[in-house]
Amino acid sequence: MKKKEDLLKELKDTVINYDEDGCKAAAQEYADVNYPALEGIMDGLAAGMQVVGELYEKNEYFVPEVLMCADALYAGLAILRPLVPKAGRGPKSQVVIGSIQGDVHDIGKNLVKMMFDVAGWEVYDLGRDVPLEDFVKEQMRTDSEVVAMSAMMTTTMLGMKKVIKMIKEKNPNVMIMLGGAPVTKDVAKLFGADGYAESAGNAVQEGIRMIGRLREFEASKAAS
């Protein structure tokens, strides 16, 4: 029987090396010996994706590699996520996510969605080309804590500002995350967002940072 540390390294390495089959096999082996699933996800799969984000930042990986790493991660996640014990945890945190109306690009959106999946959130994925008011309706319906929106083109980015205004008017505590090529830190701040990612690869980095923030958020929620 392999040691837990060895299997965690395998999970991490197969994500980094975009080895979908290898990741699936490592996750199954990890699950078969009943090692803690959450640890496998966070210290194996997510740790691998963190390295992927770093490789992207260093221009060693580009978006095609990041997408293939994400496929490997999802292969492992499909096996480990159902094994995470639900007992002792409060209701799941929730996020509404989608690409804004007029934008049919969803690569960055899907990478951010992946990070919420990793963190165990309930994800309401509205898809792409989503009418502005649908974000508001879905947030109200689900009472989600986070709304994440993506736009790859300047021509659609302005819709985000309207959505943020509509949501914050109804519920100022909702966290807003923006992403996409035209979205800069300035734009995110100007629009009243709480976080941003400017590119698909950068979305992974931002997503990883957000996992830390989300954990703090969940801890404070559990304490209150």
Place this chain on the structure above:
Amino acid sequence: MAEMSGYERVMRTFGREPVDTMPFFSGMGMVLQPAIKKLGYKFPQVHTSAEKLARSGIESARMFNLDSVVIPYDMCWESEALGNKISLYEDSEDILYPTIPNKNWTELDQVNITDNDIETIMSRGRMQLIPEAIKIVKKEAPEKALGAWQLGPFTQMGQTIELDKVLKAVFKQKAKVEAILDRFTEMIIEIGKSLQAAGADFITLREPGVAADLISPKTFKEIIKPRLTRILDAWKSPKVLHICGSTDSLIEMMHDCGADALSVDIKNNLIESRKKLGDNVLLFGNFDVFALPCKAETTVEQAVAGMKTNIDGGVDAVWPGCDLWPDIKEENFRAMEQTVREYGRKASPALGRTDGGSLKK
């Protein structure tokens, strides 16, 4: 000496002849909401009528003293001509460009672009509107240079198959990707020739899907560059190559592709690019199409300062980094144009001035 017309200024720029002042134009989508309003059009209507396409382009250029008219605006023409349905957002109150919500080809293996598709492409979908609009502009606005454009093969492939599949296939099905890119390359060459034959004064090859924040410079060199070179080689001059996004590591390879001028967006470090290219290459760019002309909080003074920074970066003509966002702040955009004319009276690295402003030796 009398002030040059936009047409003269642009054509002399491409011909490397001295101009009176810096050109302010674009080769990418440039339709502006004040012009559309003045004409009484709705934004979705301008994409489906040659007349409205031409009139809105002319009015946009005249209203803000731009040197060129650009035809067309949206990026869905070819994908629609290959059988995909477009969404025009006719019911939306916002300005939304047409999109292809669902693509007929879901896998690379389904892609089949025949010789007949390429030969007949100009008669499919809305395609015939583009040469019609070009002819109207040429007749009605001879004082403006007319720019047409085509998406590059990789970006066009992403308009017909989901981009994430295309990107992954670069690794997993490289030969297939290259074969499809070759078909798109042939199609783009033929469309470009048709637009030039209709009267386009210059043409821009836009390949935003290949920036170095998306794919590696190695992939660009191996897969993209040979095809961009082939397209540019097949088109007559003047021709511009534009890539959005991170281009610092690509700029020299962009130059090798054979365009008469290069255009980059705000992510490019102009000063560094100019150092790499030298002073003999026409470089256009690169103002932020949201921050300067559109952002409600941007003052006229900030817009003016932004233009000066843009010119100081070493461009030979001020171009937007991408399609202009139609809903501009008029006072900002007018101030930007005036600043380019006044601050741009001095010679730029590759272009002299008629009043004696000489090139940097």
